[in-house]
Amino acid sequence: xxxxxxxxxxxxxxxxxxxxxxxxxxxxxxxxxxxxxxxxxxxxxxxxxxxxxxxxxxxxxxxxxxxxxxxxxxxxxxxxxxxxxxxxxxxxxxxxxxxxxxxxxxxxxxxxxxxxxxxxxxxxxxxxxxxxxxxxxxxxxxxxxxxxxxxxxxxxxxxxxxxxxxxxxxxxxxxxxxxxxxxxxxxxxxxxxxxxxxxxxxxxxxxxxxxxxxxxxxxxxxxxxxxxxxxxxxxxxxxxxxxxxxxxxxxxxxxxxxxxxxxxxxxxxxxxxxxxxxxxxxxxxxxxxxxxxxxxxxxxxxxxxxxxxxxxxxxxxxxxxxxxxxxxxxxxxxxxxxxxxxxxxxxxxxxxxxxxxxx
Amino acid sequence: xxxxxxxxxxxxxxxxxxxxxxxxxxxxxxxxxxxxxxxxxxxxxxxxxxxxxxxxxxxxxxxxxxxxxxxxxxxxxxxxxxxxxxxxxxxxxxxxxxxxxxxxxxxxxxxxxxxxxxxxxxxxxxxxxxxxxxxxxxxxxxxxxxxxxxxxxxxxxxxxxxxxxxxxxxxxxxxxx
Numbered sequence: 001x002x003x004x005x006x007x008x009x010x011x012x013x014x015x016x017x018x019x020x021x022x023x024x025x026x027x028x029x030x031x032x033x034x035x036x037x038x039x040x041x042x043x044x045x046x047x048x049x050x051x052x053x054x055x056x057x058x059x060x061x062x063x064x065x066x067x068x069x070x071x072x073x074x075x076x077x078x079x080x081x082x083x084x085x086x087x088x089x090x091x092x093x094x095x096x097x098x099x100x101x102x103x104x105x106x107x108x109x110x111x112x113x114x115x116x117x118x119x120x121x122x123x124x125x126x127x128x129x130x131x132x133x134x135x136x137x138x139x140x141x142x143x144x145x146x147x148x149x150x151x152x153x154x155x156x157x158x159x160x161x162x163x164x165x166x167x168x169x170x171x172x173x174x175x176x177x178x179x180x181x182x183x184x185x186x187x188x189x190x191x192x193x194x195x196x197x198x199x200x201x202x203x204x205x206x207x208x209x210x211x212x213x214x215x216x217x218x219x220x221x222x223x224x225x226x227x228x229x230x231x232x233x234x235x236x237x238x239x240x241x242x243x244x245x246x247x248x249x250x251x252x253x254x255x256x257x258x259x260x261x262x263x264x265x266x267x268x269x270x271x272x273x274x275x276x277x278x279x280x281x282x283x284x285x286x287x288x289x290x291x292x293x294x295x296x297x298x299x300x301x302x303x304x305x306x307x308x309x310x311x312x313x314x315x316x317x318x319x320x321x322x323x324x325x326x327x328x329x330x331x332x333x334x335x336x337x338x339x340x341x342x343x344x345x346x347x348x349x350x351x352x353x354x355x356x357x358x359x
Numbered sequence: 360x361x362x363x364x365x366x367x368x369x370x371x372x373x374x375x376x377x378x379x380x381x382x383x384x385x386x387x388x389x390x391x392x393x394x395x396x397x398x399x400x401x402x403x404x405x406x407x408x409x410x411x412x413x414x415x416x417x418x419x420x421x422x423x424x425x426x427x428x429x430x431x432x433x434x435x436x437x438x439x440x441x442x443x444x445x446x447x448x449x450x451x452x453x454x455x456x457x458x459x460x461x462x463x464x465x466x467x468x469x470x471x472x473x474x475x476x477x478x479x480x481x482x483x484x485x486x487x488x489x490x491x492x493x494x495x496x497x498x499x500x501x502x503x504x505x506x507x508x509x510x511x512x513x514x515x516x517x518x519x520x521x522x523x524x525x526x527x528x529x530x531x532x533x534x535x536x
Contacts, residue, residue, distance in 0.1 A: 003525065004529070005525040005526075005528050005529050006525060008478065008528075009478075009493065009497045009525070009528075010497060012478050012497075013497040013498045013500070016498055017392065017498070017500065020391070020392060020395060022388075023387040023388045023390065023391035023392075023404075023407065024387070024391065024404040024407050024408060025380070025387070026376075026379070026380035026383060026384075026387070026408075026411050027408050027411070028376045028377060028380060030408055030411075030412055031376040031379060031380070031411065031412060031415045032376050211441065212441070219444075223444075238441065238442050
């Protein structure tokens with residue numbers, strides 16, 4: 001490869017590479033907190049029941065055109081999206097005196113109250129060796145912890161820290177320890193609903209092999225169309241009819257056939273026809289509970305994590321499920337009011353507190 | 360282009376986060392470059408971190424007998440980059456910044472020489488596979504084997520795709536005013 005075009009590409013690539021910032025360092029906290037994603041379970045029947053926040057029960061209806069037909073039309077899912085059950089905000093509320101539990105870092109710094117720190121994703125500077133952690137705002141004060149019984153315990157310069165599962169009585173930002181043990185794996189995933197497989201039947205002749213951005217079925221016009229109509233659409237999800245790549249190794253597994261799953265709040269049949277004008281690849285359209293504008297309006301009302309709102313540490317959107325996902329330390333009275341003010345009765349805010357009630 | 364990864368390095372990933380971080384360390388730069396090329400409007404670092412999380416969760420499935428770490432990690436990165444590009448959903452970061460997934464990339468101050476603009480326009484006219492091969496081999500600086508892992512094809516197919524891409528680019532640049 002020593003032709004003129006090879007040299008031109010090499011030179012341009014070198015200029016581009018020189019302008020690139022250094023790669024990020026692995027976020028060890030994010031790795032340690034990682035859990036396998038929940039798996040979407042396909043609905044067995046059109047009359048499957050979906051449980052939404054607040055205990056409301058909605059039957060997933062057969063989709064079709066205005067005439068009620070079209071359950072087997074190409075590109076359209078026969079049933080609506082299956083949402084993962086999630087608790088209503090009020091069921092997460094922790095009042096003074098309630099017993100709560102969670103796993104995190106216990107941190108005792110000289111001259112500071114002992115802290116129980118939430119597993120917040122942080123960018124770690126490169127450092128080899130033992131470094132005393134910084135005081136954590138995103139957590140609670142801890143009273144009565146046994147600092148000699150921590151897992152992965154470190155002590156340096158008068159500071160002691162390590163991991164622990166703690167159960168205790170919560171009072172005004174302080175956790176009074178009643179039980180302590182080794183770190184426990186969290187059982188709570190964020191209630192996102194992305195499916196792995198398309199909920200549409202394969203078209204006659206089967207799905208076209210290949211990926212969305214290959215083989216002339218580029219997804220960019222599709223993405224552009226969705227972005228231009230946020231009042232009609234939720235998420236575009238990449239799904240795999242044969243199951244998602246396992247990541248076992250390199251090779252053909254990573255070239256698995258993909259299907260663009262589009263969630264819409266409009267008539268799926270009409271939407272499918274519109275999308276076909278801009279996109280020729282594998283497509284599956286399904287009805288979702290809310291569009292992006294509705295979700296974004298609620299997301300914009302959730303306070304951004306800053307020094308005044310350190311109890312909230314991540315905010316995300318699940319357009320497919322029509323949710324705003326919020327990870328926070330605990331849903332105490334103050335945070336409950338913050339979240340309900342953002343939610344305004346829509347049921348869109350899905351909270352995942354680190355410390356949850358027990359007993 | 361870098362040299363192929365020695366087979367002797369192809370051991371399985373360690374089971375502790377710090378050891379895993381060391382294991383992926385030699386491949387981070389290539390992962391970041393690949394993420395930046397395949398999803399230029401998305402958050403490059405977030406794609407890399409998400410790819411590392413995926414790799415961490417699937418670390419027991421890595422089979423050194425069937426591939427090298429670089430190819431495995433880069434294929435995961437390519438998958439995450441595709442998802443980021445396809446989704447384009449906004450993400451709120453810890454510092455309150457909001458990243459809109461499909462906003463056009465902002466060119467750097469010295470990125471827009473006339474020659475590079477011509478080449479960029481020509482690159483945009485390649486087929487998806489041709490563009491992917493060029494991005495992987497030249498811009499992300501992957502080996503042919505790593506590019507094959509990302510593209511899910513044989514090394515020979517990568518080479519022929521690159522030859523086609525260069526021929527097409529030569530033609531496009533010759534036709535440009």
